[in-house]
Amino acid sequence: MTAHTVAPDTAHEAQEGWEDIDDLVRRRVPGQSLEAPFYTSEEVYERDLDVVFGRNWIFVAAAAEIPEPGDFVTVEVGAWSVILVRDDDEQVQAFHNVCRHRGSRLLPERQGSVGNIVCPYHRWTYGVDGKLMFAESQPPTFDKSCFSLRPVHVRNLVGLVFICLAQDAPEDFDAVAEVIEPHLRPYELDKAKVAVTYDLAEAGNWKLVMENNRECYHCDGHPELITAYFPLFAYEAEDITPRLKPLYDRYVKAADALAKVRADHGLPLRDHRELDTRQVGFQLSHLPLDGEGKSFAANGAAVCSKLLGSVKDAAFGDLSLHMQPNSWFHLLSDHAVVFSVLPTSTGTSTLRTTWLVHPDAVEGVDYDLDALTLVWRATNDQDRALVAETQVGCTNPGYVPGPYSMVEDDVEAFVNWYVTRLREAIA
Template sequence: MTSPDSTPSTPADRIRNAVARRVPGRSLEGPFYTDREFFDFDIAAVFARQWIAVAVDAELPEPGDRTSVEIGPYSVLLVRDDEEKLRAFHNVCRHRGARLVEGDDGSAGNLVCGYHKWTYGLDGRLLHAPSQPAGFDRACFGLAPVHLRSVGGLVFVCLAEQPPAGFDEAASRIEPYLLPHDLSRAKVAARSELVEEGNWKLVMENNRECYHCDEHPELLRTFFPTYGYSEADIPLRLRPAHQRYLRADAELRATFERLGLPYTLVEELDDRSTAFRIQRDALDLAGESFTPDGTAACRRLLGDLPTARLGHLALHLQPNSWFHVLADHAIAFSVLPLAADRTLLRTTWLVHPEAQEGVDYDPDTLQRVWRATNEQDARLVALAQRGVSGPAYRPGPYAPTEYQVEAFCSWYIARLREELNR
């Protein structure tokens, strides 16, 4: 049994000691989920160092489109420039630090600071600064850039001066799975922002296991409840579902082979900086989409896919994102920390660029399953946050089906060790 440090120490010492005490196969100690100093260190070690999923290409379809994303204390400005290239900058005016853009700021020409009218081009160059003295060099005061990569229509940024190695290699392995869905040309059908009353790690841990999936009746219409189980560990009550899964999986593999779609599992969740898991997997019932009967939620299929019965492409990346990409639509989930006990979950639904609302898809049908699932998960995360915040909490053991939770915690602890050793 572990307990918080009983002697006074610096925040760095407390974090170092807690990292050293971490027992593989058990949940993290309470302060990892509750203490401000641990939260601040998470920002420094994880969110300010790693590649973070923040958006999708379809949120900025036209030159001049811009939006901002909050990552802890950082604000990142995303824009599409006149050459249709996506760019990212720190959302801070170089004059006296005012924010340039708040939230979704639509589309316009140059970026104009609302405070003193300093004006920037979409490439970040300072174009106009009123009333400056002779000799003022605008070239020295462009917006500070942020590293940005688009991978198959998914947008990632890295706040570090030097991004961690390995992202390009991971992207080259992920992108072939995504390209047939043509997400870079898709359009946003809906988006939700849900503030969960829990630490960002609890949100991610909750997503990485189906041990609790009985709490998701809408999702379990089509999502097989055997996710995470090994063949030998599947309980008797889930055997019928597993037999349905085996039949659907065999049929899908034949379809993937015929269409030339990559589908095999790649799972590298804790032994690399850009850690990920990707796989095409079967859905239950009609096997087409996340709907009550499993049929497609949108008549227009993504890309030029010839059939709706393709199950779902599941992609997960450490530290803050997961995606479900189907034949008829795609869903992107991004987890962004707000405070030690509050987290923003952004969910974005994408459809074919020519799909018409009310004709090809009904927005409620499209969103119903995952809106319900997100709300159910938010309730569970809040319960967990209240529990880990109490004096009786001690780290508990993971079940075999929670191996991806262990992988996440192992990856996270490794990032903290890296930061402590800098």
Template sequence: MTELLGDPATVRRTSILDHLDRRTPGHSLPGVLYTDPEVFASEIELLWRRRWLFVGTVAEVPEPGDYLTFDVAGSSVLVIRDDDEQVRAFHNVCRHRGSRLVTAGQGSVGNLVCGYHSWTYATDGSLRYAPQLSPSIDTTCLGLRPVALREVGGLLYCSLADSPDDDLDAVAAQVRDYLTPHRLDRAKVAAQVDLVEEGNWKLVMENNRECYHCEGGHPELTCTFFPTWGLREDQVPERLRGDHDRYLLAEADLARRCDELGIPHRLLEDLVGRPLGFRIQREPLDGAGESFSPDGSRLVGRLLGDLADPRLGRCTFHTQPNAWIHLLADHVVTFSVTPISPDRTLVRSTWLVSADAVEGVDYDVESLTAVWRATNAQDAVFVRNTQLGVADPAYVPGPYNEAERQVDDFVRWYEAQIRSEARIPSPRGGSDG
């Protein structure tokens, strides 16, 4: 078959498109798209090496020489703040014989020194020292290879593409005013937790895109996360009517409060039709309406940025393929998704607080992280069980309901992006819609 169709990548593209052709619109994906190593390899090639990916925040590299690493699609990206306070990204590969420059996930350096042969690079990526290198070799051509990096309201995105698309800039223009009041440039990391979920990366993203499972699945989260999220009026079951009425009152109060403060809150979304599918909205929290705590009260004594009102609900920003972020008045929690294998996915959760907040005085790490540590553990079970199910020969894709609209949007985006990069149109005339 390879001889007839060409190189292995072409064979893989043909295979993934064949599977997409068999998908029933409005239904979950065929099981093979969650389990097949060849499909996974196509996704790495067509999506993860070509789209903008959330990698972290400026708060994670606050000082010159501070760095973080982001490993995805076989590449290791080094994000570092240089001596001129600029945040840059490079391939974490020495220009000599390819050794990894840094092996820690985060740290701080004066210069970047390769542990193999001591080639030394400045924080701007230029080669400063190479022992015994011939003087005839032009060292200006041996700086670290750059990776495209953009900042959006303190959030950092990179692209491994040789010529990245400009869609992130267009999205940034729409969402920046939602993010900047939280001043992530004046925040610090309070905690970071890595969790490897035993499921395909798409299942992790799909699970996050609905709260159909929240009422019984996330008791800690639904103390403040209204269980009717994502439902229209006519979809609210009678048993949740009281919760929904409380949500409507809180929504109206939040809108009034944000309008008075000049803080944007209305829904903006384009989840299907662009390379960087996104959704952003400020929504109310239950209880005191301030934070992710059992009664909704604030968890951090010092608010972020110049915010003076703790009751600002949650501004949730979602980008495809790999991030969701909750920005509250007292803290921010970011989530990044990174595929490891067809059935393993890294979920990194990072909690940010004001740089002036003092641990043990203004906040307690256990209390700050409790809700999402519990929620992540619960979601990991849901994802694992679903991975087991979609790998079962008995699995037949089922229909989405209205509460799962954003799941369907994600799947439609996925199909559209795969087809766009594979340059083969859908036999249905485009993505499902």
């Protein structure tokens, strides 16, 4: 890795006097954090909802959250509300949560199960395929086929559900899915079950939550995590300091062992990093774990006795997947953890975390829920505090963008992906 060029502070003397978002985007300095208005301006927040969340594929749920026909979840993205529902053919469908009659919200609940989708206002009734089935007191010329629920683009990537709210969705999702699917397939997430889901309110702009996730420069602040997780993400051999050398030597040995296990499972051995070189930006790395190498517990011990899918070896490391703009995933031999970030205001966001286990795993028999969730509940809470302090710092008139370190390339890639989307919108 190479250090980024750092522009002098004088390049940001106009920070308090920015004129518009386009001006901010044009003067963004690569290798440095964003200017304060990107995190504090209501105008930028509205642009983010439109350009980022309104025009790109975003991760919204695990398919395991809607396992049976008629099961649904609703997702709130800014002013949008979307229904994800399993249809009678067991496919995941997505519709705007708006009645075609006079606009009433159809399903106010976060999650549930329906036979049909019935509007609570005037009882217009839709099938789980979105087709209008019943509308009382209509004239003979009324054509029900013209009033199906408005669909939303949806893709079920081996158990991970993405939507795109735009009329025309980015076309490179298929190419990315083709790369990712072989890595995900052994875990059979589409057959897994939800152990638990919880939402964490973040007192920070959604971008700060994502930037915090995209680096391990701060991982010493996660004592529960680094008992199993090597805090070396994005490090290269030349980045290793004397303090990290013993840890790095263990990492190399564990990585060699994991490569043999991956080969035995017939998995692709190549990792992928296209975080800012395409619209559906992603990174996929199959990483070793410390100690026993099995799961996120002390010394890498297992937390569930049943292995996911067709995984045969408990020491299967951590398949780490990042997807722009709002998600990351950790898949292990015995469970998976999926994360999504959704904006709720200029300075707040929601982090949703879901733990998935084998469909036959029984709580209290095959796993203990507290042990299963301990590491990421603690890590999320520690990160929540870091994000909140950064949000406060960005509102301080003394804040000016600072340089990224040599091990924060993925933060730079996230910010570059984001700024590129804004530039495209300007064009």
